[in-house]
Amino acid sequence: MRPVLDEILSQAERKTKAVCRQMALLKWMAQAENNEETMRQALAWEESCERLTLLARSLPVYTGCPRAKEESLRVTKTVVPVAIGFTAEKWFCVRLPLLLPKKESGSADYIRSFLYPAMRDFFDGRQPVRYRDCVLIYRHVYDRRRPERQMRDHDNIEMNMVTDIVAMYVMPDDGPSVCSHYYCSAAAETERTEVYIVPRAEFPVWLFCERKMPEEGVELYETQQEA
Incomplete structure (x- = not known):
């Protein structure tokens, strides 16, 4: 379980850094008032966030905690x-x-x-x-x-x-x-x-x-x- 968890965490870290880079670029485009490029970057940022969310949803299960699935469902219902x-x-x-x-x-x-x-x-x-x-x-x-x-x-x-x-x-x-x-x-x-x-x-x-x-x-x- 631990090697799998480490790999998931590494993937999450890489995707988080990518999301931050895209956000910085998106802010720059917005300040430049380039609407078409801003929209394109916004859609790319949205897609990256969706992929990071999917990864985040799987993470609690890989901790090995017996309550992970139940607690994850509780969070999902709230969000x-x-x-x-x-x-x-x-x-x-x-x-x-x-x-x-x-x-x-x-x-x-x-x-x-x-x-x-x-x-x-x-x-x-x-x-x-x-x-x-x-x-x-x-x-x-x-x-x-x-x-x-x-x-x-x-x-x-x-x-x-x-x-x-x-x-x-x-x-x-x-x-x-x-x-x-x-x-x-x-x-x-x-x-x-x-x-x-x-x-x-x-x-x-x-x-x-x-x-x-x-x-x-x-x-x-x-x-x-x-x-």
């Missing part, structure tokens, strides 16, 4: 609070306080690390829910101060892991005979990703409601509300 519940219309919703990362090595593990425990805890002791003819909706909410974020290609965003975990709990499967997929974007004060499971017949209603959704997101309930 990445996932909201799960049902809307007033009885639609299932998962609200993540971040934009989903790009498809790359480790991104699926990153999502699994916080979403799977959150879903497991939410449905612990609850009756299972199954949507059998539905639309799986991804609503990417961008910081309106960062309009360039809307330019992200949906095909390059890691949604498969989210779909797999959500389907595990609320759908028989995520095949085309069970659900269709819909993607849209919106602007707000803070970035987040909202996932909805809506019966196919009610999808036009969701489209109408989406235009009037509150800035902070719709209210979620622990159980489906009676009409």
